[in-house]
Amino acid sequence: MPSGKQSRKQQKKTQKVVITGVNSFIGSNLSRRLANDPRYQLVIIDIKKPDFLEKGVKFYKIDITEPMIDGVIADILKKEAVDMVVHLAFLSSPIKNTTLSHELEVIGTLNMIHASSAIKLKKFILKSTTMAYGANATNPNFITEEHPLRADHGVAYLRDKMEVEHIVRRFSEKNPRTVVTVLRPCATLGPTIRNFLTSYLASPIILTILGFDPLYQFVHEEDVIDMFRVAVEGDYPGAFNIVGRGVLPFSTVLKLSGKIGIPAPYPIAYSIVSMMWSAGLLPVPPVFLNFLRYSWLADGAKAKKMMNFESRYTTKDTLESFMGTQRLRELRLVE
């Protein structure tokens, strides 16, 4: 970690930041904030031009999954003399086209890593998720960053996330001079974010597993964006969990949000969900039901200790913030 003087010196110079996946939730919010900051110069690499593009922001229309694209990206990184890569081009929900998701997440990351290895990169920031720890019966109540990633290998979505982490860890071992930060937000909720969890919690009737009531934690979208901002500004090598303070049992989550939980025994719930997943009615495959059986809470102590970052919203505040907007949506007061 640099001393205060050094970091102040660094801040005087403008830093060039490459952001991929700028149309994602974190991508759009983070790039807007960085574009308004005179200390940073943005270079956007994405397949789709974002809806906003401020002055001084460069945009390269590139599909990072194409073969041989790593050389092109490396040329761009060299030409622009990039200091930092923020890699956010990931899926927020599982999709049925597992080939596409594998190409985007794993091959895309591999291409970005190849290009980053070709230049002297100062920092590489990766977005991961605490889902990669997996929901296992043998999990400790609070999973620390050193815990192995043990998500179910049978699910393409989780397997890809673990593989991406593996690729990036290997990169950080090979390039000790590059600061590699892996940020793992837990279940993210908030007024504007949309992912499979928000669509699950938005329906009035919610399928739960009979007899199981795991503890849940949520992190507010603003806290996640702030955490990425902190990681961009300072040098924090390693993996960090981003979690909201406090936990709630899942039954209490449903009660607080005024939902009706329909409990089904695990085998029945499994067959219902697998049928609905195959029919395209549900955004998640049946293996995700384990996240309703076993706890997968992450420990946010490392981020507090090393980054001096603590989420402003508690788990309950986050839920209330999400449900408040959801109610207004139901009344069609907001969209």
Place this chain on the structure above:
Amino acid sequence: MPKENTTMLSTGTKGAPRIKEIVAPDTAITVRPVKLSPQTKKVRVINLKKQRKTKPEQYAVATSREFSALMKVIEDKFEELSNNYDEKFKSLIGDIKKERRSIGRDFLSGTAEKARNFASQFSTQRIKEQISSIAMWATSTEVDEFGLDPIFTAKAKPLFDFLHDKWWRVETIGVNHIPSTGRALLVSNHSGGIPVDGAMIVTSIFKSHPAQRFTRPLVEDFAYYMPFINSFLTKTGSVRASQENAERLLERDQLVVVFPEGLKGIGKPFKYRYQLQRFGRGGYIKLAMRTRSPIVPVGVVGAEEAFPIIGRIDWLGKLVGAPYLPVTPFFPWLGPLGAIPLPTKWYIGYGEPVDMSKYGPDDVEDDILINRLSETIRDQIQEILKDLLKHRKSIFFG
């Protein structure tokens, strides 16, 4: 450093010409007029004023902070409305009363009274309160980090009190050995087909210790993830047995009770009663060394006879997620009735605490030392059991 950044972010002090853009929430959110009640007009008017013609693709531009700011305004408005609603209703009832007096007819008064009472129930505020009170019965909105629910535990306490005072008439000996403050690791024997000894240790310490300390029992995986049992255990303060969880609890200066015998203790046949089984691999000694917490040996007498195991069916237990199904003289022959434990007389003895502060985290690697210490603790618990058994005259009457 990062703290500063976050505050700076939230106030938005840089890039003066762009602040306008950030603050204006109307660029991104469409607010549609809705017919709800006369009062909602206010909301509608306010938001319509702000609304301008927007392009559809600007939805994506709304940042979460802008949205939150708007959300707060709308929520406050709703709060105000729902508060006003009751007052409006009262004034309306007042008007009706006045009118009735002036006309001087009261043959409708009974019906009107009923209707009024009925209608007043439909005040939004009251409905909300009633629904939430039903839904949130015995549920706290805040639990501790391991899921202990204070309201639920308070509701369940009479059951444990009944078992402790009336059913098993638990007698506690040497409770003063438990420290009034600070961490301690209680190590106990494990017995009885249905392991309720943990719950009785917790209740006995809470009732007879002057400091009324709450103990966190560590539970085996199979019980912790058994359907329905798991949520009951979590809400009443039990924690899944693992090194990480136990360390976290002890670092927060809590009392933790462990059963190193584990399954071997509760599943042993009746003829081996009060004979301690192997004490795992000494994980609890390592735990005490790492966290420098004193170990208090605990002996429980009476639980063996409450549920005497004469056999076990493994395959039937697997069906319900347990490692085996215990067979007693009454279970499963009498059905669910046979599962009621016998009202034996219980004794719980607490031994003198063993100081572990002289060992540090380095000694964790010394397997021979750990084995020796584990054996010492085991002997102490066996001694407590022997003393208590000598003290006991009758299984059912003490």
